[in-house]
Amino acid sequence: MEKSAKIYVAGHRGMVGSAIVRELIKLGYENLVLKTSSELDLRSQAAVHAFYEEERPDYVFVAAAKVGGILANNTYRAEFLYDNLQIQNNLIHGAYVSGVSKLLFLGSSCIYPKLAPQPLKEEYLLSGYLEPTNEPYAIAKITGIKMCEAYRDQYGCNFISAMPTNMYGPNDNYHPENSHVMPALIRKFHEAKVSHAESLVVWGDGSPLREFLFADDLASALVHLMLHYNEKEFVNVGYGSDISIADLAATVAKVVGFEGKIEYDSNKPNGTPRKLMDSSRLFAAGWKPSVALEEGIALAYRDFLQKH
Numbered sequence: 088m089e090k091s092a093k094i095y096v097a098g099h100r101g102m103v104g105s106a107i108v109r110e111l112i113k114l115g116y117e118n119l120v121l122k123t124s125s126e127l128d129l130r131s132q133a134a135v136h137a138f139y140e141e142e143r144p145d146y147v148f149v150a151a152a153k154v155g156g157i158l159a160n161n162t163y164r165a166e167f168l169y170d171n172l173q174i175q176n177n178l179i180h181g182a183y184v185s186g187v188s189k190l191l192f193l194g195s196s197c198i199y200p201k202l203a204p205q206p207l208k209e210e211y212l213l214s215g216y217l218e219p220t221n222e223p224y225a226i227a228k229i230t231g232i233k234m235c236e237a238y239r240d241q242y243g244c245n246f247i248s249a250m251p252t253n254m255y256g257p258n259d260n261y262h263p264e265n266s267h268v269m270p271a272l273i274r275k276f277h278e279a280k281v282s283h284a285e286s287l288v289v290w291g292d293g294s295p296l297r298e299f300l301f302a303d304d305l306a307s308a309l310v311h312l313m314l315h316y317n318e319k320e321f322v323n324v325g326y327g328s329d330i331s332i333a334d335l336a337a338t339v340a341k342v343v344g345f346e347g348k349i350e351y352d353s354n355k356p357n358g359t360p361r362k363l364m365d366s367s368r369l370f371a372a373g374w375k376p377s378v379a380l381e382e383g384i385a386l387a388y389r390d391f392l393q394k395h
Contacts, residue, residue: 088116088189088314094200095120096145097178098151103193105249106306107148120144124146130170132366135177139185144279146313147180147190149231154224159265161220171227183244191313192235194228194250194321194362197221205392208253209323218359226239239319248321248339249312252364253347255360257390269299270272272336273391276343286348287340290355293333298363300326304376312355324331325364326376342384 088094090318094111099105111119120142128134129151153170155163175192182190199207200215212232217225235246255269263274273291279287306322316322330338336349380388 090115091118091136092145092188093118093120093143094146094148095142096148096150097174098149101150101152101154102254102256102260102302104148104150105258106194106256106302106349106380107150107309108305110306110310112394114188115352117322124356129177130171130173131274132177133351135181136184139181143185145188147178147182147187148309149175149190149192151178152157152193152228154260155265161382164223167221168223168227169215171224172230175227175231175234179246181239182246182296183238183242187244189236189245189247189313189317191347192246192248193230193309193310194226194232195246196252196323196325196362197225198228198232199352199389201359202364205361207323207367209321209368212321217230220357234320235321245246247316247318249313249324250299250321251305252300252323252325252366253362255299255303256387258302259387259390259395260276261391261395268297268332269335269339269384270391273343273388274344274391275340276336276390277345277388284347286350287345288335288352289332290352291332291357292353293331293336293351295332295357295359296361297328297332298326298365299380299383300324300376301378301386304378304383307377308369308374311372312369316372322369322372323364323366324369325366327370329361329363330380338381341383342381342388343381354393 099108151221190290204209232248238244259270260266262272267344300305
């Protein structure tokens with residue numbers, strides 16, 4: 088990927104897309120194509136086709152998607168399926184038609200079967216039933232992976248896919264109803280600290296294990312794959328170890344400075360007992376994460392304070 092190459096980052100205002108842009112600029116790539124959703128409706132085949140005709144990017148990162156937590160996924164099932172299929176169909180097919188040199192499609196760890204063994208290996212894809220609440224989103228992402236594989240098989244396109252674990256960091260979504268666990272905890276602990284609350288309640292019993300990767304680490308992995316990985320098989324991108332929700336809550340409380348009591352509501356659902364990705368394929372390709380969890384939470388909290 089020459090420094091002068093024209094690079095299109097779809098979804099550049101999201102948490103992952105903005106991290107990719109920061110990483111590319113840090114490495115000296117300046118010929119970036121960035122379009123907001125008001126400038127380019129990725130659900131429109133005609134609009135995306137016209138964009139590719141005009142801009143002719145050399146490399147494409149597909150980090151644009153309709154995303155949300157369990158509630159949003161389960162409530163807007165039709166939208167999550169339709170919007171994500173449209174976005175990725177248009178971007179992947181358009182990249183083939185306009186002769187893009189290489190494309191990286193970004194998936195999600197929710198593609199794996201609900202009861203898949205842990206840690207999650209790439210070969211477990213389609214080996215069982217999906218988690219029903221986010222099935223539409225997962226099916227769209229699985230379709231994107233298979234589309235990249237099919238376009239490689241039939242047309243020889245160098246299209247690759249990466250599946251990240253739970254992400255957190257700058258430009259995260261801190262919405263009280265539809266954010267993921269890390270931003271939800273950061274917001275909850277901050278509000279409890281500000282209101283001098285004596286205690287705070289966390290959903291579930293604190294036992295589930297989750298893996299978290301800082302957004303800038305993900306971006307560094309994705310650029311590494313764009314530069315060095317050219318295989319058909321998709322690649323897991325994780326931190327390599329997990330943490331219990333109880334230990335996570337304690338760490339967030341420490342970073343935020345909440346000194347009250349943390350209580351657990353075991354009547355609320357725990358979700359999957361464990362979710363850890365096997366990222367050995369990526370680590371073998373020469374990449375490792377560099378931001379430790381407590382350091383990452385501190386950076387995320389600073390970003391939260393600046394924006395909220």
